[in-house]
Amino acid sequence: MADVTDVSEKVDTPDLHTTAGKLADLHRRLEAAKDPGSERARARRDAKGLPSARQRMHMLFDEGTFVELDQLAKSPGDDKIKDGVVIGYGLVNGRKVAAFSHDQTVGAGTVGEMFGRKMVKLYDFAATAGLPVVGINDSGGARIQDAATSIAWYAELGRHQDGLCGQVPQISMILGTCVGGAVYAPANTDVLVGVEDNTYMFVTGPEVIRPTTGETTSAEDLGGAVKQATWGNLHHVAKDEQAAFDWVKRYLGFMPDSVHQRPPLVNPGIEPELTDSDLSLETIIPDADNAGYDIHEVILRVFDDGDFLEYAELWAPNIVCGFARSDGQSVGVVANQPMHMAGTLDTQASEKAARFVRLCNSFNIPLVFLVDVPGILPGVEEEKIGTIRRSGKFIFSYVEAAVPKVTIILRKSYGGAWAVMGSKQLGADFVFAWPTARLAVMGAEGAAAIIKRREIEEAGENGPAIRQAFIDFYNQFMATPWLAAERGYIDGVIEPKDTRLLIRKCLRQLQDKELQRVPRRTYLMPM
């Protein structure tokens, strides 16, 4: 029986002298292009219950809005209409978006010439029209048979993708096993989303690693979704594909179409007066300094509607980053999490926050910092992994950010961590503290161990009492918000219940903020 995907097949060729025949010919070609992978590959995909590349596009776009481009693309010398990618545009929650979707059933979604040409067309269209790009990645990377062609097109893609970076939002969904170029390319986008049971990403897979380095590993251990999210390479892990698409749609809701636009305003003006939820902030900080509380409980109360989209929740959970709204406007939230490592800043947390700050700055999203940080994590391991250089990115990113910046200090704000967590002196526009704030070089116990050590040692059995007296004095008179407020290092001390409405007022005041910077060729960020 003739293969219906083979357009070179002459059997049943319609009469091309008639309009009806030409229409029939079009239908036949479109039908052949619909799901053009090999029968074996399609059967494997269906057995796994996975959608096709085009079905995934329909999961992304509002019903009836997807317009496919280059549906009839065909590699030179190939007998069938096919390539490893579907491209097009449509609406997502009524807003224009461009997208591509790798077709795993065509040579494992690898990059050949037409794949490359289609992707360049999509990237250039998105850059010209100013549209976000959603990439649905499911690809084995470079197509081995296409040798130089594949690598040349990968390089070409990298160059064209650069035109989108920091211009339009770029979101990568990793919905399958992605290898080589198929992970390098998404890694250069703004945010990566995977699914629990079908996301694997690595530069080289287990089959290449074994003969090369002698190491035996599994796809799961090497690059499963949760692992990659913990290492900071994926920014959200959804339970399944539908949930992943839902997350992407929410994410797009916080983003502008491009740097030339503002993110959409959503329900501005809600709850303009104090609410019970605001009042409950008055009791949220525990009396004991070392007691933890969940920073999400604060985040949910100081922004609109409790609507918070967390970014990279599995990576460095000692710092919480994500998107919320204040009076309908998108804001980027960076907050220490006392429930993990007491909210201490380590290398990973600094890198996470730096990346998030730059993401917000790129798309004109104001930053709100919520601070409760006991300091920077000390340790041999931290020094070994290059914390000096890697953590430096956070400071640079914060200073570089030209968006409105507001900081609320809830409790601890110690040492270098005080400086980097949105201090006024680093460039915050407004910094307010709660009366529970402790601003100092370090916590009372650490200070006692350093500046009272000799005195405590010499006091013999009176040592512990001297130590405790110092700690009480320090906590009562030094580690407070008052000195910083008296000297203007912060802008004021507020009642916690006023925080939500104050953040709104601050951001309203800053809405036309313009920062003139000296132009430079590149920002020499410590990498």
Ligand SMILES: CCC(=O)SCCNC(=O)CCNC(=O)[C@H](O)C(C)(C)COP(=O)(O)OP(=O)(O)OC[C@H]1O[C@@H](n2cnc3c(N)ncnc32)[C@H](O)[C@@H]1OP(=O)(O)O
């Ligand atoms: C920029 C530089 C780079 O990108 S270098 C990266 C080069 N790529 C790789 O090393 C990936 C090698 N492939 C793999 O690891 C696996 O095939 C992956 C992609 C994980 C898919 O695994 P699995 O779902 O089990 O399918 P499979 O191995 O049976 O492959 C399905 C069909 O696709 C083919 N395929 C796979 N990878 C490539 C490739 N890179 N180039 C060309 N063809 C590829 C397989 O040969 C297989 O074909 P067939 O169905 O047997 O005809």
